[in-house]
Amino acid sequence: MVSDPGNETHGDLATPIWSALGARQAHLGEGDALVRRYQPDVAPFAAVAEELPAAFDALHALMQPGDVAAVLSREPLAVPSRLRSVALGAVHQMVAETRVDNTSFGADFLELGDDDVTEMIALTQLTRPGPFVRRTNAMGRYIGLRDDGKLIAMAGERMRVPGYTEVSAVCVHPEWRGKGLAAMLINVVRADIERRGEIPFLHVFGENLSAIALYERLGFQRSRIFMLNQITRAGAQAGVPLHGN
Incomplete structure (x- = not known):
């Protein structure tokens, strides 16, 4: 479990990727009611409506071999066997x-x-x-x-x-x-x-x-802490690994 520094504020930022792609940046994304992601040549960020197998199956369907999806979560993700998830570390939202x-x-x-x-x-x-x-x-x-x-x-x-x-x-x-x-x-x-x-x-x-x-x-x-997860298709070599702050 990733702990948070004090009480969280700015509740609208609890799901920043999902919220951005559902409103102001919908034109830069793709997906449906289960999953949203930015177009791959815009950004690797993706989000699921709920951390359930059906949502991750929908993410798998959007991804091509070599694609990398960056997903924020509160805990390291458990994904279906068709996907591979690597927790890259704790990310502070400020x-x-x-x-x-x-x-x-x-x-x-x-x-x-x-x-x-x-x-x-x-x-x-x-x-x-x-x-x-x-x-x-x-x-x-x-x-x-x-x-x-x-x-x-x-x-x-x-x-x-x-x-x-x-x-x-x-x-x-x-x-x-x-x-x-x-x-x-x-x-x-x-x-x-x-x-x-x-x-x-x-x-x-x-x-x-x-x-x-x-x-x-x-x-x-600091408002809250997420875990940043790098998701790829199982058995596929990631094209562009995530990095940075």
């Missing part, structure tokens, strides 16, 4: 409880779009902030910083739950760390979310203590 002061963000940032995807993928593969594939940028706004034309840092929006938007893909090239770039980009993304009347949240592996400390300094508080 929510911004205070609004950011957006009067001075520092360095100039750039809007990132489809023309930047190759560089965005390269930066995430180097820094491993979490899954980022060809159409992940369709999930929301992404911004970045360049030095001499090279993308050195970025951050953006991922899951969109009614009333909430997730801050994600926060990454800085190793040569540029320690300069406050991650905090600046987080605050830019966060301020934009708050201007829309929404609440920012994020997910981070519990073992990533430095990231958790940064998020807490920026006003994010």
